[in-house]
Amino acid sequence: MKILITGGAGYIGSTIASALLDAGHTPILLDSLITGRKEFAKLHTFYHADIADQEAVRQIFSDHPDIYATIHCAxxxxxxxxxxxxxxxxxENVVKSMSFFKQLSELGYNRVVFSSSAAIYDVVPGFMVREDSALLPLSPYSRTKYMMEMVLKDFCHAYGLNAIALRYFNPIGADPKMRTGLHIQFPSHLIGKLVSVAMGHEEVFNLTGVDWPTRDGSGIRDYIHVWDLAQAHLKAVEHFEKAIKEGSEEGLPYTAINLGSGNGVTVKEFVAAFEKVYGQKVPVAIKPPRPGDIAGAYANADRAEKLLGWKAEMSIEDGIRDALKWGQVRDTIIHY
Ligand SMILES: NC(=O)c1ccc[n+]([C@@H]2O[C@H](COP(=O)([O-])OP(=O)(O)OC[C@H]3O[C@@H](n4cnc5c(N)ncnc54)[C@H](O)[C@@H]3O)[C@@H](O)[C@H]2O)c1
Structure with a gap:
C-alpha cells in the first residue's frame, strides 16, 4: 500500500516510513523541513512542501492516486x-492541519491517522489513563492536539473523513537499524538529557521534582520504543477499516487509541535502568519541579490491542540501548 506521511522527515514520521517500507509498503513523505531532516527524507519518495501548500498536495495525489491513507505527523x-x-x-498545528484535512476530504482521500498525544490527559488517581479518562491539556502545544481531535471528529461527521487519533505516550530509542532517530541537537527531555550526560555534553542530570505522590516521589511516565510506535501505525493502516468500525465513537467513523506500553515507570527507575544499560553511574542533581511539570500518567493500552492487534514488545532497556547507539552514529548521518 502507498501511505502519505506528513512530517515524514521528523523523528517519528521517519521511523514510521522505515517500518512501512520493511513491511512491503510504500511511504510517500511530505515535509517542509521546518524541523525535519533532509537526510531522512532522501531515503524515500519525498515532497518538500508545507501541508498548507494546496498545489503541492494536489500534485502528490495526482502523482500517486493509489495512496491508501494519510498519516499526519507534521x-x-x-x-x-x-x-x-x-x-x-x-x-501550524491547527489552522494548517484543518485546511489540509479539508483538502484531503475534497480530493476523496478520507483515511487519516493523526499523531495525538498523551499530554492532553488530566492527572488521575493511580496515574493510569484510558481513552475516556478526563482530558486537561495544559500548554498551547497540547491544546493544539486536543483541538485537532475535536476538529477531526466534526470533519468525520460533516465531510466523510475517517480518522484514528493515536495518543502517543513518551517515545524513546531509534530505528533499530539506525537509519533514523532523534535529530534534535540538544534535546530537553529525560532520555535526551541522560544521553547528553553519557556523551559528555553535559556534566550532570537534573532530576526535577521528587515530591510527587508516586511510589518514589519522582514523576511517572510511560516510555514506548519508537519502533513499537511505528509498528502501531503499520497496524493502524493495515487494519484501518476494522479499527474504525469497532472503535467508532458516538456513531462516527472516528476513534482515539492510546499508544503506550501500559507500564508506569518513574524517573528514578528510568535513571537506574539507564545506568544499568550504560554500565556507569550518572551524576544526578535533585531540583524542584519546572513550571508546568505534572506527576504524570501511563497508558491503559487495552484498546490498541483490541482494535489494532498491537501491543508494545520492546523494553525500556531496548529503548535506552538504541538511544545510546543512535547518539554514537547520529553525527555521521546528520550534517548539522
Ligand atoms: N516526540 C514526542 O515525544 C511526541 C509525543 C506525542 C506526540 N507527538 C507527535 O508526533 C508527531 C511527530 O513528532 P516528532 O517527535 O517526530 O517531531 P519532529 O519535529 O521530529 O517531526 C515533525 C515534522 O513535521 C514537519 N513539519 C512541521 N510543520 C510542517 C508543515 N506545516 N508542513 C510540512 N511539514 C511540517 C517538520 O519539519 C518535522 O519533520 C507530532 O505531531 C507530535 O506532536 C510527538
Missing part, C-alpha cells in the same frame, strides 16, 4: 516554545 512539538509562540503553534 507539527511543531516543543512545549515551552508553544508557551512563548502560541500563534505559530495554533497556526
Amino acid at each position: 507539527a511543531l512539538i516543543v512545549v515551552p516554545e508553544s508557551v512563548a509562540k502560541p500563534f505559530e503553534y495554533y497556526n
Whole structure:
C-alpha cells in the first residue's frame, strides 16, 4: 500500500516510513523541513512542501492516486516554545492541519491517522489513563492536539473523513537499524538529557521534582520504543477499516487509541535502568519541579490491542540501548 506521511522527515514520521517500507509498503513523505531532516527524507519518495501548500498536495495525489491513507505527523512539538509562540503553534498545528484535512476530504482521500498525544490527559488517581479518562491539556502545544481531535471528529461527521487519533505516550530509542532517530541537537527531555550526560555534553542530570505522590516521589511516565510506535501505525493502516468500525465513537467513523506500553515507570527507575544499560553511574542533581511539570500518567493500552492487534514488545532497556547507539552514529548521518 502507498501511505502519505506528513512530517515524514521528523523523528517519528521517519521511523514510521522505515517500518512501512520493511513491511512491503510504500511511504510517500511530505515535509517542509521546518524541523525535519533532509537526510531522512532522501531515503524515500519525498515532497518538500508545507501541508498548507494546496498545489503541492494536489500534485502528490495526482502523482500517486493509489495512496491508501494519510498519516499526519507534521507539527511543531516543543512545549515551552508553544508557551512563548502560541500563534505559530495554533497556526501550524491547527489552522494548517484543518485546511489540509479539508483538502484531503475534497480530493476523496478520507483515511487519516493523526499523531495525538498523551499530554492532553488530566492527572488521575493511580496515574493510569484510558481513552475516556478526563482530558486537561495544559500548554498551547497540547491544546493544539486536543483541538485537532475535536476538529477531526466534526470533519468525520460533516465531510466523510475517517480518522484514528493515536495518543502517543513518551517515545524513546531509534530505528533499530539506525537509519533514523532523534535529530534534535540538544534535546530537553529525560532520555535526551541522560544521553547528553553519557556523551559528555553535559556534566550532570537534573532530576526535577521528587515530591510527587508516586511510589518514589519522582514523576511517572510511560516510555514506548519508537519502533513499537511505528509498528502501531503499520497496524493502524493495515487494519484501518476494522479499527474504525469497532472503535467508532458516538456513531462516527472516528476513534482515539492510546499508544503506550501500559507500564508506569518513574524517573528514578528510568535513571537506574539507564545506568544499568550504560554500565556507569550518572551524576544526578535533585531540583524542584519546572513550571508546568505534572506527576504524570501511563497508558491503559487495552484498546490498541483490541482494535489494532498491537501491543508494545520492546523494553525500556531496548529503548535506552538504541538511544545510546543512535547518539554514537547520529553525527555521521546528520550534517548539522
Ligand atoms: N516526540 C514526542 O515525544 C511526541 C509525543 C506525542 C506526540 N507527538 C507527535 O508526533 C508527531 C511527530 O513528532 P516528532 O517527535 O517526530 O517531531 P519532529 O519535529 O521530529 O517531526 C515533525 C515534522 O513535521 C514537519 N513539519 C512541521 N510543520 C510542517 C508543515 N506545516 N508542513 C510540512 N511539514 C511540517 C517538520 O519539519 C518535522 O519533520 C507530532 O505531531 C507530535 O506532536 C510527538
